[in-house]
Amino acid sequence: MLLHFTKMHGLGNDFMVVDLVTQRARLSIDQIRRLADRHFGIGFDQLLIVEPPQNPDMDFRYRIFNADGGEVENCGNGARCFARFVRDQRLTHKREIHVETQTGALTLTVEDDDRVTVDMGEPSFDPAVVPFDAADDHIVHDLTVDDARIQAGVLSMGNPHVVLEVDDVDTAPVARLGPALESHARFPARVNVGFLQYMSPHEARLRVFERGTGETMACGTGACAAVAHGIRRERLASPVTIHLLGGDLTIDWAGPGQHLFMTGPAERIFDGRVHLT
Numbered sequence: 001m002l003l004h005f006t007k008m009h010g011l012g013n014d015f016m017v018v019d020l021v022t023q024r025a026r027l028s029i030d031q032i033r034r035l036a037d038r039h040f041g042i043g044f045d046q047l048l049i050v051e052p053p054q055n056p057d058m059d060f061r062y063r064i065f066n067a068d069g070g071e072v073e074n075c076g077n078g079a080r081c082f083a084r085f086v087r088d089q090r091l092t093h094k095r096e097i098h099v100e101t102q103t104g105a106l107t108l109t110v111e112d113d114d115r116v117t118v119d120m121g122e123p124s125f126d127p128a129v130v131p132f133d134a135a136d137d138h139i140v141h142d143l144t145v146d147d148a149r150i151q152a153g154v155l156s157m158g159n160p161h162v163v164l165e166v167d168d169v170d171t172a173p174v175a176r177l178g179p180a181l182e183s184h185a186r187f188p189a190r191v192n193v194g195f196l197q198y199m200s201p202h203e204a205r206l207r208v209f210e211r212g213t214g215e216t217m218a219c220g221t222g223a224c225a226a227v228a229h230g231i232r233r234e235r236l237a238s239p240v241t242i243h244l245l246g247g248d249l250t251i252d253w254a255g256p257g258q259h260l261f262m263t264g265p266a267e268r269i270f271d272g273r274v275h276l277t
């Protein structure tokens with residue numbers, strides 16, 4: 001069958017977006033992996049699926065698959081592209097869009113300058129929610145990786161994140177520690193790994209090794225997790241500009257118990273059709 005799709009990106013974190021409101025299709029893990037391949041397929045970090053909502057109070061259901069074919073709970077850059085996509089496709093005219101995800105609901109607001117603000121909900125530091133094998137919630141946890149001890153923040157933005165503070169993201173051991181932590185035994189659902197460099201209370205740099213994808217140009221939930229960790233550590237203060245490899249995001253968070261907001265761009269690259277085999 002022929003499947004219509006749109007290629008989009010949020011700061012270089014790229015997506016294949018498929019409308020399953022007006023099309024019918026079911027994609028297997030193997031098909032997703034083949035489509036994600038940058039040489040033999042379309043190439044993307046995540047596949048985003050637009051579906052009708054199950055809850056009638058919501059506008060759409062938002063499903064996310066990593067390049068390895070695994071379905072995941074949340075994707076921040078994807079959420080901004082999702083908002084642009086459903087409006088461009090005239091699936092809605094709303095500027096405030098309510099979407100259900102695997103772990104809850106997100107509110108997406110398309111701003112006058114076409115950037116999108118996502119209400120990401122409350123970060124959770126509860127190890128059981130992440131999930132993370134630890135008895136208590138600590139601001140910083142000790143972890144052993146390859147016989148070395150490191151300290152890191154651990155939290156959920158709907159999906160799991162571990163945040164390591166580094167002096168310089170350019171020389172951070174992303175390629176070594178990223179895969180080692182992604183599959184660390186204390187993260188039973190695996191984890192996204194952020195490397196955070198503080199620059200000032202309102203500015204930081206970040207690289208993210210994403211679960212199921214590898215290092216990306218930007219990770220929206222990773223930026224939210226890094227800022228929530230930095231604010232809890234009293235090293236950052238809202239609002240924070242996060243510099244990622246692909247560009248900047250603005251994160252606002254008033255602290256524990258409050259919702260966190262992420263604002264940034266969403267770009268359409270091209271539309272296409274692919275034969276599903």
Ligand SMILES: N[C@@H](CCC[C@H](N)C(=O)O)C(=O)O
Pocket residue numbers: 013045046066072073074075076077078159160192210211212213216218219220221222
């Ligand atoms: N790129 C994303 C996160 C996508 C999901 C993540 N790799 C996971 O497995 O949780 C973002 O912008 O948040």
